[in-house]
Amino acid sequence: MTKASSRARHAAGDASSSNQSNSPKKELKSGSQVFCEVLENEGVDILFGYPGGVVLPVFDALMDSKIKVVTPRHEQGGTHMADAYARASGKVGVVLVTSGPGATNTVTGLATAHMDSIPMVAITGQVRTPLIGNDAFQEADTTGITRPVTKHNYIVKNPKDLARILHEAFHVARTGRPGPVLVDLPVDIATARLHYEPGEAVMDLPGYRVRQTGHMRQIVKAAEALNAAERPVIYAGGGVILGGAWAELNNLVQKANVPITTTLLGLGGFDENDPKSLQMLGMHGTAYANFAVQECDLLVAIGARFDDRITGDLSRFAPKAKVVHIDIDPTSISKSVKVDIPVVGGAKEILTEMVNHIEHRDRAAWFGQINEWKRKYPLIYDNEGSSIRPQYVIEEVCRQTRGQAIVCTGVGQHQMWTAQFYRFSRPRHFISSGGLGTMGFGLPAAIGAQVACPDATVVDFDGDSSFSMTLNELPTAVEHGLPIKVCLLNNGYMGMVRQWQELFYKRRYSSSSLKQPSFAAVAEAFGAVGITAKTKDEVPGAIERMLAEKTCCVVDFHVEREENVWPMVATGKSLQEMDGLPTVDVERLA
């Protein structure tokens, strides 16, 4: 257990000469300078920031610091960028905005990060402390508004608290179950004169305890249950990625010899090309993953939270299984599904220990059954005709990028097809809003990911409607020379909405189609490269061109308009009750 009342972490502190607190002439610095120093000491070298009245002193100080600033076109975009920067790099993402409208514009981004447990620090400007509560110009009750969508938030009311609070914010954001932390910074704090020596800001978090190592007895129990199981399944989630536990997970899977499925947010936590992979489970998961969960005698959940998108009807979820749950957050345990063997702690630490107690089992019958499901119910789509199938675009991009791209998405059908048809083999390579399902996440996320990983190929599979929500960030990518690749799977619909209307509302397509512009022309107007592809045979060439581009590139694929995402577990159904399973002769297709 890490008692967090320890000294704030610092990088430069001890070297400086004036470290004694009673040093005679301590230098006075402005709150803004201190702000920059704390961030530097926390390892921040880049942040996403949009200025305004009350944060001008901070932006001014940033010019003299080592921290680089990327300015988005909208604070929501900036917040998603910081979020994706964190998802791609594993570091804490930072966003800095002004008070009032700047702060309220971050709310969607904070909620997105909060739902997916992403480590992020948001700093919002605030009016002068004496004005707070007076409906001052550009005042908003930012801590009040953001409390439900942050892991924790602060308002700095006294200059002497500034450094401590900022250090605490980073500590809370990155440890335990990560999450966004907001610090509301009144302008008079940013301009105050104060002392700061790194290392002097002592964190005061007596109530914040993180349990990293699991309870030994529980770990052994979990291992024994796995050793004894005839038909076990591992179900791994975002926690494997957040906790950096993919190598340990792979060791466990290989040593124990068990099939493994991941959630949407767990994609890349295990190599999907491995024969033990069942790929994604849930509403739009594979049939073999869902069948395996429903038939298994032991379900080992690792860093996953039994979201309703993966359980289907809760009362009929994994009916034959004993449940092991490894999670760092006790509130995740037995929240919806009753757990038999809980193990609280970090996935990496727990799996490292657990592997020592694992015996290899053959489980030929179980794998035989699974392979039969895989043969009978593969993920397939109809690729006949000359129109472009969205799944084909994804498969082709996967092939040309050899499955190595960092992939971002919007929200909708294209997001599900990406999860199904791009084969993920590496962690931090799939970046998508799972919990909140935020349309418009894709483009700013791609920008944040490319900033974090300048040498990577970053692809944003986006929907036409999702993209329309934040395409104002295209010039941000152009300005910073970020060669991100936007693959628009343009069906001219809010496809996911249209699919539900087709299935459950008698094809009454209420408000779900939008008249879209020429996205290639829009891209060109913003200084990016725009390409349009309308037929299947144009696809490989368009992708080749896109991948070769050195600047931001948008390819508008006009795809089959009324394609549906299959298979699907409709709301209220049990996991094995999947619609849209292949009825075609799969032997012939293979």
Place this chain on the structure above:
Amino acid sequence: MKRTLSALVQNKPGVLAHVAQMFAARSFNIDSLAVGRTEDPNLSRMTIVVVGDDATIEQVRKQLSKIVPVVKVYDFTGESLVERDLMLIKVAFPPEKRMEIQAIVEMFQAKVVDIGSKFVMVEVTGPEEKIEAFINVCRPYGVKDVVRTGQIAMPRHPQRPRDNSHDAK
């Protein structure tokens, strides 16, 4: 079922808002909430009476512990407790009923704290049932106003926080 939780929290701005917000956001039912200082100036204590089944209370306890400035959470379920609520109540006080009301006040070991021309103000402390009983008895005479603190509680035996070793944030 009603259960009493007690939380030691850091004495910092916004703590009450954090706790109240969590209850509202997760639709847990608070029956009463009392906040006060403790012997340690850095800490306050919240006594929270919650309605719910075992699983709900368990979630409430874990969610409370998860709030950063919440230092410790005690679940008093099954403990032998001293529970107290403090009430001020204004009861109609017509001359012909004064003897009766006086007798009731004595029976409940309550205290008359103010007398006006038409009403008497009574202070009652005790466990919730006693307070409820007092209100019920006074109702026929006419109850004008009731103010209650909400329940506070202290276990009779020294209590350690429920083994929270499985918990963390």
